[in-house]
């Protein structure tokens with residue numbers, strides 16, 4: 001970790017963005033749930049575009065779920081590093097992080113149903 005206090009130059013920004021993108025690629029490759037969430041988000045955005053409903057709630061919900069899943073994977077890695085043996089606190093940390101993903105996913109499902117449900121229903125019944 002570097003913290004020399006100098007201004008963030010474009011090349012340093014690109015370098016940091018490259019590390020962040022490597023993290024996203026790693027989680028996509030290794031976590032089936034993340035892949036499902038990515039493609040569910042793509043489907044929801046496609047439906048929102050096709051139905052002509054506002055994209056911002058769907059974008060926000062997708063961003064939230066994917067970010068929480070990335071943090072959950074980061075926390076799992078740190079817990080496995082710090083506590084390879086079974087420990088009650090490791091269990092609390094992993095289960096709480098998994099709970100955050102569950103809560104974010106349920107919220108995103110609610111947003112999807114509220115935003116896409118009525119126009120989809122009209123399309124199917126109209």
Ligand SMILES: Nc1ncnc2c1ncn2[C@@H]1O[C@H](COP(=O)(O)OP(=O)(O)OP(=O)(O)O)[C@@H](O)[C@H]1O
Pocket residue numbers: 076079080083084085086087088090091092094095098
């Ligand atoms: N070091 C540990 N100490 C205590 N409990 C643990 C530890 N590692 C995992 N657990 C618990 O075991 C269960 C399964 O853990 P695991 O890490 O396999 O989670 P998971 O949800 O299957 O995650 P993933 O499949 O994304 O790796 C969870 O309840 C978790 O809290």
